[in-house]
Amino acid sequence: MYLPTIKQLQYLLAVVELRHFGQAAERCFVTQSTLSSAIQELETLLGVQLLERTKRKVLPTPMGLELAEQARKILKISFNIIELSNSSKKPLCNEVRLGVIPTIAPFLLPKVLLPLHQAFPELSLLLIEDQSALLMKRLESGEIDCAILALPYPTEKLACQLIGEESFWVAMPEGDPLTKKCKISAAELPMERLLLLEEGHCLSDHAMSACGGSEVKVLYQGSSLYTLIEMVAWGQGITFVPAMALESPLLKHAKIELRPLDEPTPHRQMALVWRATSYQKNNMLVLADKLAELMAI
Amino acid sequence: MYLPTIKQLQYLLAVVELRHFGQAAERCFVTQSTLSSAIQELETLLGVQLLERTKRKVLPTPMGLELAEQARKILKISFNIIELSNSSKKPLCNEVRLGVIPTIAPFLLPKVLLPLHQAFPELSLLLIEDQSALLMKRLESGEIDCAILALPYPTEKLACQLIGEESFWVAMPEGDPLTKKCKISAAELPMERLLLLEEGHCLSDHAMSACGGSEVKVLYQGSSLYTLIEMVAWGQGITFVPAMALESPLLKHAKIELRPLDEPTPHRQMALVWRATSYQKNNMLVLADKLAELMAI
DNA sequence: GTTATTAATTGTTAAAATCGATTGATGTAT
DNA sequence: ATACATCAATCGATTTTAACAATTAATAAC
Structure with missing residues (x-):
């Protein structure tokens, strides 16, 4: 024809x-x-x-x-x-679908969304909160354009750019014996009282391996950091929280005490990842840089 | 661009x-x-x-x-x-804008429209009634696709196909002295009583020249054949009518007498004309043939 | 590891698009 | 009438493009 x-x-x-x-x-x-x-x-x-x-x-x-x-x-x-x-040729002027893991999202997003909007007024961010593995799937299928994950994480074939780093703190009930110390070393941690997020959340893995205690048996219980903090406040045990969470109002008002960990400070890295083939690849470095800048403040 | x-x-x-x-x-x-x-x-x-x-x-x-x-x-x-x-490739399946002069239209159209529609069901005829000169202008400007005129008429650069021929008759009041004759010769016509259509209608010219009396002074008065017939019926004079008009109910019920003219019978030719460049040129011959066929009946 | 799949790449050929110049037909002005 | 101007079609030459077949490079599946 x-x-x-x-x-x-x-x-x-x-x-x-x-x-x-x-x-x-x-x-x-x-x-x-x-x-x-x-x-x-x-x-x-x-x-x-x-x-x-x-x-x-x-x-x-x-x-x-x-x-x-x-x-x-x-x-x-x-x-x-x-x-x-x-109209889509200016950097970050279109829709970007961004996945964020649950242990980063509630602390990072309030901090960066507004300045990001000011820096790129034409950028339309579509946010999805999910665990790392699921975000990876969505990435691959093209459902989202990029994701903010905590490293280390197997990111084969994905392009990846570090946007920040944060150490873990220990959260404990007010008046806990541990509160007497200003800094806590990994060896001092009472592993039997450790509360961690349920499977799938990388935060627990990272924190544990950072403390060298990956073979320790612990109870995976909390389905979110918030419930976990509540459990700590009620005296059920102790847990790790990422540094960024410290500023969160939720932690500030909880009846808990927070202590940093001794050197070498256990920490996790946060990174923006995307398909290496993504049509957004040029935008991604710009976005990652901006995120890194905002997190450094 | x-x-x-x-x-x-x-x-x-x-x-x-x-x-x-x-x-x-x-x-x-x-x-x-x-x-x-x-x-x-x-x-x-x-x-x-x-x-x-x-x-x-x-x-x-x-x-x-x-x-x-x-x-x-x-x-x-x-x-x-x-x-x-x-969809426009079948013959005569689209819109054809047809102009017809006033002395042909009322007699020809009732006769051909229905059979034409039966022959070409997809043909959509748009009719315009006007005098020859104006039809020519509309033809040239592309306002209409073709026209039915009476010949002779200067049709330079137009394609032309004869579709019929008709002789002129003389119409006179009932009881007129002329009614005694079955056929009337041009010489016998009382030119001083001749009523003709106002300027612009070719019928008058054709009839007059057909009778050889083009230099005779006559009163152009009627604006349509109908009013002209009424004037004849009232005894104001005589006039020519084309043969096709004889079958018209209007003439049949008027108080007039009709007589043919002697040999050589004065007549006019009717033709379909169109722009030689017309996109309808292929259709035009088909249409003209059909019209000729229908008029011959 | 090997094989199969898939899109990109390369080199070649055929087709087309475009141009400049010319032609033929047609009004217009002198 | 005659010369002139206008306009779309046509022709021939050249450049550009489109399409193919074959190959390559990368990846996934077995």
């Missing part, structure tokens, strides 16, 4: 509007012969006469007028396509 | 729908390399990435999806264009 070309339709429209081959050719930046043969070709393709040529004037047939109308529509859409693609 | 081509958009749409270059190429009846480079070209033209290619799958970017949507619209219109032009 042969279709007319946009060029042919463009030429036709010009002739129908100007009623003059020469002028139409000029408007289209081609010679009259080019335009003339293009329109003949269109007529041949469609098997329909579109213009009546008397030597002195050009008279569009009803079919010519009708096709010019259709041509107008097609050209409008074509220009719209150009517009659309031009 | 460079625009995408319909082909590029077609290829893009195929890939977006099938998520597979090879299959998309097959659907478009081109090789994979052709399709592949066409889409790259489109991306380069727009300066926007439309597809993410991981070796194992193709993932349209949001922009790719959006453009596919626009492509769908454009292709729909394109196919519609093909449709439109195909």
Whole structure:
């Protein structure tokens, strides 16, 4: 099935509007012969006469007028396509679908969203909160464009840019014996009282391995940091919290005490990851840089 | 300003729908390399990435999806264009704007319209009644496609096909002295009593010249054949009527007598005329033939 | 590791688009 | 009437483009 070309339709429209081959050719930046043969070709393709040529004037047939109308529509859409693609050329001016893991999201997002919007007013962030493994799946399927994860995490084939680092603190009930110490060393931690997030949350793994105690048996119980903190406040045990959480109002008002850990301070790294092939790859470095800058404050 | 081509958009749409270059190429009846480079070209033209290619799958970017949507619209219109032009290829299936002079219209049209519609059910006739000179102008400007005129008439540059011929009769008041004769010769006509249509109607000229009396002074008075007949019935004078008018109920019920003219019978020819360049030129011969056939009955 | 799949790439050929110049037909002005 | 100007079609040459077949490089599956 042969279709007319946009060029042919463009030429036709010009002739129908100007009623003059020469002028139409000029408007289209081609010679009259080019335009003339293009329109003949269109007529041949469609098997329909579109213009009546008397030597002195050009008279569009009803079919010519009708096709010019259709041509107008097609050209409008074509220009719209150009517009659309031009409007998306500034950095971070379009929609970015960002996944964030639950142990980062509630502390990071309140801090960065507003300044991010100010830095990139045309950026539209679509946020998804989920655990690392699920975010990876969504990334791969194209459901999201990028994700903020805690490293180390197996990120094969993904591009990755560090955006910050934070140490872990220990949260304990008020009046706990441990509160007497200003800094706590990993060896002093009462592993039997350790409360951790349920499986799937990387925070627990990171904290544990950072303390060297990956073979210790612990109870995975909390489904979110918030409930975990509540449990600590009620005296059920102790847990790790990431440094960023310290500023959170939730922790500030909980009846808990917080202590840093001794050198070498256990910590996790936060990174923005994306498909190496992502159409957003140019934007991603910009975004990661901005995030790093905002987190450093 | 460079625009995408319909082909590029077609290829893009195929890939977006099938998520597979090879299959998309097959659907478009081109090789994979052709399709592949066409889409790259489109991306380069727009300066926007439309597809993410991981070796194992193709993932349209949001922009790719959006453009596919626009492509769908454009292709729909394109196919519609093909449709439109195909639907107008049968003979006399479209709109034909036909002009008819006032001294032919009221007698010819009732006779031919219904059979014409039966012969060409898809033909849509748009009728315009006007004097020859004005019809010529409208023809030239493209306002109408063809006209039925009485010859002789200067029809330079127009294509022309005879569709019939009719002799003139003389109409006179009942009981007029002339009624005693069965046939009237031109010489016997009382020129001083001749009533004719006002200037612009060719009927008068034709009748007069047919009778050889073009230099005779006559009163042009009637603005239509109907009023002219009324004047004759009231005894104001005599006039010519074309043979086709004899069957008209208007003449049958008027208080007038009708007589034919002697050999050589004065007559006029009726013809269909159109611009030689008309896009309808192929239809015109068909139409003229049908009209001639219907008038001969 | 090996094989199969997939899109990009390369080199070649055929097709087309475009141009410049000319032609032929048609009004217009002298 | 005659010369002139205008306009779209046509022709021939050149450049550009489109398309193909074959190959390559990367990846996933076995």
